[in-house]
Amino acid sequence: MVLLSTNPTVQIDWQKRFIICRGIAKGLKYLHERNPPIIHRNIKANNILLDASCNPKISDFGLAKLYEEENPYIAIGAGGDLLYMSPEYATRRAMTVKVDVYSFGILLLEIVSGRNNADYRANQETVFLLDTAGNLNARGRLGDLVDPSLRTYDWDQAKIVLNLAMMCTDQSPSLRPPMSEVVAVLEGEKTLEDLSKEIALST
Template sequence: MGFGSVGDDEGSRCFNGGQLKLGWVMSRSNKSLGLEANQNRTPDNSNPTLVLVATLSATFGLLVVCLSGFIIWRRRNSREEAGNSQGGHFVDMAEGRIPNEYSRETFSGENRDRSQEFPSIQLDILHAATNHFSDEMKLGEGGFGPVYKGILPDGKEIAVKRLSRTSGQGLVDFKNEVMLIARLQHRNLVRLLGCCLEKNEKLLVYEFMPNKSLDVFLFNSKFAVQLDWQKRFNIIKGIARGILYLHEDSRLRIIHRDLKASNVLLDHEMNPKISDFGMARIFEDKNEANTNRVVGTYGYMAPEYAMQGLFSIKSDVFSFGVLLLEILSGKKNNSFHLSETGESLLAFAWKLWSKGEGMELIDRILALSCVASEVLKCIHIGLLCVQEDPADRPTMSSVIFMLASDGTISLPRPTEPAFSVGRVVSEPSEPMSNDGVCSVNEVTISNFSPR
């Protein structure tokens, strides 16, 4: 309903076809609108004014919404560009090279005078090499994400690790892995060739390992026959040399924190190469560190790390000990159990060794090819590595010395493992329901209980 001025003849006016009449009442003080003013007025323009104000308000509101959307879009793009820019500079000091025709740019930053630069490989090259990350090119999947086989135009085979968008490991772990492994050069560490940060993709490109990972051979009876004693002994020594390099011989002191069979890759000659450095940490002046975020795989974790978050080089030594006993027995620690006693692999190995029956631990496939003295020595070393007190565990340099010894030196007596890591007690009446539980690293875990 609107209000209009009053004409001097009638004093009132009809609106909406005469349906509404509104009279004006004159003010007693003559300060109201006078007749002369009313005579000079045109019909009221307040209705068009309201329409104009409403139109301007709506237009202004629309502009505010559009401007807000544009600002949000720009900020999001800026963050992505900043992330990609950071990804392009955090490896400018790294070593390694891939043929230049596959590299759009190198992560050289301000240091273009470096003799060796770490390349960023074009996304379209990796799409073509992996057949657009098709299932038939998929090699496996871990906590980081899927890994694909790729073939470059010149026939070179590569492995491409693709960060899953649903992975618990994000850009920080991605950068961490690149920064670490790109600066490490050792025959028992997998070689990183390049990486890619384009269109929200985070990809790592490695040398291709034709024999996949150690767990594929160890825990599959069909493939385990290919690992005779000499190959297993060489794998044990190769892993030990790789860990020693990380702990003592590289430019950095690095704690891997996720040593396990699936993170040991095998080349065409079955030489072991340690991979997956997404969980690794650099140590400088400290011998031990604490974390609130326990990552890795239960069954391989040292007790002080699993329970208190304390990790050190001795945490990796514990994981190596577990891995060594797995290589000897062909059994997984975090799924090993005896139906009657519920013993873990570590407890079982300790019991056999204490009774002088250590040879009963080994994979039956090794019966004809093994050297008893070397097997017993490896069991002894493995038990030394999994002792409760980190101070009692040997360093990796001591481990390598013991592995190379000819049996003339006496090894210290190990103490019983602190508890059963990966302990599972089998109940005949009910199936176990813990197999689906996942760790931070998205792998299957089992319960562990105090001794």
């Protein structure tokens, strides 16, 4: 994905980043609302294509599966990026649409921060973006994740995207919002508070 490119000549401003976040959410909503739902299973930066206007297209459906509600435990081969895998998928191979929601949350963090999910450092432990986000969130400093290279950005939108990312990457699948609700928040039809209340009532 061009957003995480090492090419310094490539710059994507905040407005385009928000368009990308919203577009990916809409794409996943479309897949998840089909009958039966389609689970992409490999949502990551490299599988998001951008057109000239930075409208995103989800690509690489090589690992996609139709969701079987009566049998969410699927034996899979080695594939995909483990760093984007939800806990229940990585450990128990439990596959529901919430697997994509988790990966989408990781992707949101990357888009806002301009950083890769995992920072490999020679002779040091790998630093994971989600861990960093969790630590910052616990201290009320989630906004520190915003890419410092952005000259200007809409803090209200950034706050929404970052908080959605934390909701989408919750350890419990039942506490992750469906993509339809994520889209509603990104389009201003619902607030984060509305979404939090609906998740609380549904569990």
